[in-house]
Amino acid sequence: MNHIINAQKEFFLTNTTKKIAFRIKQLKKLKQILQENEPLLYKAIQADFKKSEFETYTSEIGLLYAEIEEACKKTKKWARYKRVKTNRLNIPSKSFIVPEPLGVCLVIGAWNYPYLLSLAPVVAAIAAGNTIILKPSELPIQTSNVIAKLINRNFDASFFKVIEGGIPETTALLKCKFDKIFFTGSVAVGKIVHLAAAKNMTPVTLELGGKSPVIITENCHLKIIIKRLIWAKFLNAGQTCIAPDYVYIHESLQKTFLKQAKTAIIESNYSFKNENYVQIINTKNFNRLIALIDKNKVVIGGDYDEKTRYISPTIVSDVTFEDTIMQEEIFGPILPILTYRNLEDVIAKIKSKPKPLACYLATNSKKIKRKILNEISFGSGAINDSVMQITNNNLPFGGVGESGMGSYHGEFGFKTFSHYKSIIDKKTWIEPNLKYHPYSNKKLRIIKILQNGIGKFKRKKET
Ligand code: NAD
Secondary structure, three states, rough: HHHHHHHHHHHHHOHHOOHHHHHHHHHHHHHHHHHHHHHEEEEEEHHHHHHHHOOOOOOOOHHHHHHHHHHHHHHHHHHEEEEEEHHHOOEEEEEEEEEEEEEEEEEOOOOOHHHHHHHHHHHHHHHOOOOOEOOOOOOOOHHHHHHHHHHHHHHOOOOEEEOOOOOHHHHHHHOOOEEEEEEOHHHHHHHHHHHHHHHHOOEOOOOOOOOOOOOOOOOHHHHHHHHHHHHHHHHHHHHHOOOOOEEEEHHHHHHHHHHHHHHHHHHOOOOOOOOOOOOOOOOHHHHHHHHHOHHHHHOOOOOOOOOOOOOEEEEOOOOOOOOHHHHOOOOEEEEEEEEEOHHHHHHHHOOOOOOOOOOOEOHHHOHHHHHHHHOOOOOEEEEEOOOHHHHHHHOOOOOOOHHEEEEEOOOHHHHHEEEEEEEEEEOOOOOOOOOOOOOOOHHHHHHHHHHHHHHHHHHHHHH
């Protein structure tokens, strides 16, 4: 590992990665490799957890292509010096901000969207002019293998290298010194990464998880909300970081909600035979999920098959915050329904928990929209929809508090992998003596006027 890191450091110091043409060439190359090998990518992920080509394209590969295309188009603009106004004290001079790459970056991926979550940060790191070591999740082993094979065959290790492995390999990597660590995964491992990074003062971006609520108010278009919610929850069999974790619905709507949700699930034809319905990633997670299902509270689904790691879309109702299912992020196809009478209680309850990665609100009320956005802190969200915010690259994607720190996608990704250097470029034809010794009251008065303006200075004097 040290050998590769040193090689990347050396390569970074040649300034090659800083050339815009180099960055764009690598991004185009990455896209071409993915395009030429799409069948291999689909085969691997199908073998790992039965994810279909349709879902892999729409929720991973297609989004990656969009990231790459945008970066190819805009990297030159993003990397430009940015002129800003100069304050009076520094006139005459120019002030500007110089984006610069951080250096050697470590990207650690999660398993649930293995292509997107490994390679979208890489796209941002390349666009920003860095070198990269990528450690994909070891759980979807075929997928990890195919990423490693394609990247390591086509890119020079001194620029971009994939290192496969699990906890021992990640632990070893975390002992090395990087210029940036970008981690996607659980809160528990996020803490390990943060601690390890602190030892080297390495900046981190942590894309973590948590319990993301869906608040459904009395005044909403319930039918369309349910259609969107059922899709978002059972996409990837609920194994989505920003999936709706639980529904918090006004008590007057619960009965109608359950009836319509059942119809929506039946219409989507989620069954053992539906080849587009995803498996649970492994037996450990399968068993964890089964243990969360309280049979007495199941109103829809609740069927499972250990051999195929299939769990049918399951809805449990009359759930309370004390139930086991409410003690951890579900990360599977089980949707608990909790009811409320008063929106203030909803806000207070959510605020008493760790800040969610996502929060969804179903309402037609402008007042409620504003109230929720103003009062609840969360990473990202949607009003009258779920999950779709991730597809808009003009929006930063990330968590807050325990659900993460930092963000990416589009220009936000570029910023995440850049340092913004502040520069004042002074003219040399004049040098006022104000700041120099000997100090005097007159000089101080002039400095105050320059800092605060004449108006403010006068007002202050009067008072
Ligand atoms: P995880 O934390 O178990 O694993 C993530 C990565 O960390 C993997 O590459 C793994 O090899 C490594 N790792 C695991 N244990 C480690 C340890 N003890 N020391 C060092 N490295 C270790 O997470 P996961 O199971 O892959 O993903 C599920 C979690 O990730 C969920 O909480 C989900 O919400 C979250 N997630 C967040 C996002 C996001 O963008 N915010 C996206 C996907 C998943």
